[in-house]
Amino acid sequence: MKSEFDQFAGRYSNHLDQMLSPLGSSTDEFARRKSEHLLRLSKRYLGPPRRLRILDLGCGPGNVTRYLDGQFGEVVGADLADDLLKEARQRAPGCTFVTLVPGPLPFPDGHFDLVFCAGVMHHLQDHELQDFCIQMARVTRPGGLVATFEHNPYNPVTRHIVRNCDLDKDVERLIPLSWSRKLFRGAGLTLEEESYISFFPGKLSALMRWEHLLAPIPLGGQYLLVGQKPAEAEPEPLPTVPQPDFSLVLPMYNEEPNVEPVSLELLDAFRKAGVNLELILVDNGSLDFTREKIQGLVELYPEVKLVKVFPNRGFGWGILKGLDRVSGRAVSWTGGDGQISADDVLRIYQRFMQGDVVLCKANRVKRGDGPQRIMITLIWNLLFKVLFNLSDPDINGTPKVMLTRELEWLKLEQQDWFLDAELVLKMADHGATKTEVTVEFLPRLRGRSNVRLPTLWEFFANMIKFRLRFWRNRLRGKGWFE
Numbered sequence: 427m428k429s430e431f432d433q434f435a436g437r438y439s440n441h442l443d444q445m446l447s448p449l450g451s452s453t454d455e456f457a458r459r460k461s462e463h464l465l466r467l468s469k470r471y472l473g474p475p476r477r478l479r480i481l482d483l484g485c486g487p488g489n490v491t492r493y494l495d496g497q498f499g500e501v502v503g504a505d506l507a508d509d510l511l512k513e514a515r516q517r518a519p520g521c522t523f524v525t526l527v528p529g530p531l532p533f534p535d536g537h538f539d540l541v542f543c544a545g546v547m548h549h550l551q552d553h554e555l556q557d558f559c560i561q562m563a564r565v566t567r568p569g570g571l572v573a574t575f576e577h578n579p580y581n582p583v584t585r586h587i588v589r590n591c592d593l594d595k596d597v598e599r600l601i602p603l604s605w606s607r608k609l610f611r612g613a614g615l616t617l618e619e620e621s622y623i624s625f626f627p628g629k630l631s632a633l634m635r636w637e638h639l640l641a642p643i644p645l646g647g648q649y650l651l652v653g654q655k656p657a658e659a660e661p662e663p664l665p666t667v668p669q670p671d672f673s674l675v676l677p678m679y680n681e682e683p684n685v686e687p688v689s690l691e692l693l694d695a696f697r698k699a700g701v702n703l704e705l706i707l708v709d710n711g712s713l714d715f716t717r718e719k720i721q722g723l724v725e726l727y728p729e730v731k732l733v734k735v736f737p738n739r740g741f742g743w744g745i746l747k748g749l750d751r752v753s754g755r756a757v758s759w760t761g762g763d764g765q766i767s768a769d770d771v772l773r774i775y776q777r778f779m780q781g782d783v784v785l786c787k788a789n790r791v792k793r794g795d796g797p798q799r800i801m802i803t804l805i806w807n808l809l810f811k812v813l814f815n816l817s818d819p820d821i822n823g824t825p826k827v828m829l830t831r832e833l834e835w836l837k838l839e840q841q842d843w844f845l846d847a848e849l850v851l852k853m854a855d856h857g858a859t860k861t862e863v864t865v866e867f868l869p870r871l872r873g874r875s876n877v878r879l880p881t882l883w884e885f886f887a888n889m890i891k892f893r894l895r896f897w898r899n900r901l902r903g904k905g906w907f908e
Contacts, residue, residue: 449583450628453489460544460575461493463623463650468498468540469713470737471571471618471654475499478539483531483562484546485523488514495520502538504531536567544575547609548588548600555601559613569657569736572615573650576601578622580644603644606651615653622646670704670729672696672775673754673830677744678720678762679710685719688764693729695768701775705730707762708748711738742838742845749833757833758825760788770865771825777863778827784858785849788823790867816854822846823862 468475475498482491485503487510494501501521503514511523524532541562550558562572577584579600588594603620610617624647625640626633640646674692678685689705696703707730709717723730733748745759756778760766766788778786811818826849835856840848853860 457489460490472539481538481541483543486510488517492518531561531565533565537565539570541566542573556612559609563613566655570655572653578649581647584647603649610653618654619652622649624648670754671702673704673752673757675706675748675759676762677708677710678716680712680714681762682714682716691768695772704754706748708733708744710735710744740842743841757830758827760824765868774863775827783861785828785853785860787826788865789820789862790823791864
């Protein structure tokens, strides 16, 4: 069965190039940019692309597909136009191409990690659109992504090109972003990202670095909408160990080389001390093999739990997701990089268990990290003292050990590096007693720190927000966090 697009075999890309030439752009430029978006989405939400299966639905002659060849574990292109697919097979010999027929997609349920279409939906009739999106969602695995690139009907240049393009002779209307949102929701997808793109093609490409700032403005030549298929709920594990004495959450982002040594040192130290430790290891959206390393420990040690977080939404978010799974009498968190020794974590826990304080935390008096990290910490603590008149010498020192029941009234919410500061502020507002244990902050032996100078600005912005909140509540006769 021939498709109407087979008539463009051999001249599909040339015709598009002619339409784009007044902009100084080309089919290749738009295809390459789409592939860059897809690689970014994969790394952010799904992990290393080379472990993923991706489907280019309506791939035509493989303009985008060829840029994905070799980037993903499996690349499949599918289209109704068999003559165009012959070109695609020549352009991307490492990919698989499938000729479609009207009806359901010829792929098993949940086969792909990422399914996308580019410039396809505006060719469909209104009554076909919802089923098309449902089919994309069906062949996407739980937790996977569905993405569409579509022409923006609010851009006059886009409308002009579509009106004069032979490839779009069948097009009666373009589909606004608001319509695509409804279609994605109707297919059971949760909306994760949306952005207007293609503001600066061709001659204006030098301005591309600023395009992300314009993403909310509906003037780009196209838009990108990303939906996620809800993940299947994980069954609650059967209890295999006694009620833990202590639950420790370790957020791990690209900590593949640290997972085993850090975890095993903690398990060994607490076992020798006769403390029943529950170790919550959070794969905080890692792009390496952190999750696989954690899963290996889970299979060997009943004290270890794996919590998966996709995408990485911040240091604090990973901790909060880990805290949802704790079951020990006492709880804390610390970094998964091994810069606080297992023996020091144990000392802080044992000091807390003396029972005379609500909170026991680390005070890092000797630091083995680099000068940039030390400078950031000094500035943090100084600003914190000026703004809140709290003389805590090490706001972000972890672990911070407390009873798990304290989490109920703390209602921690910060998703970034300010989570530790939020805890200290709320404890102070509550009049909670605390003490500190001096520890050495060891140099990072493996992996790379995720604390950068922009983190300082993030921390400062949160301090200002909390300070304004304090003033507002004081004027109303309330506590800081009411």
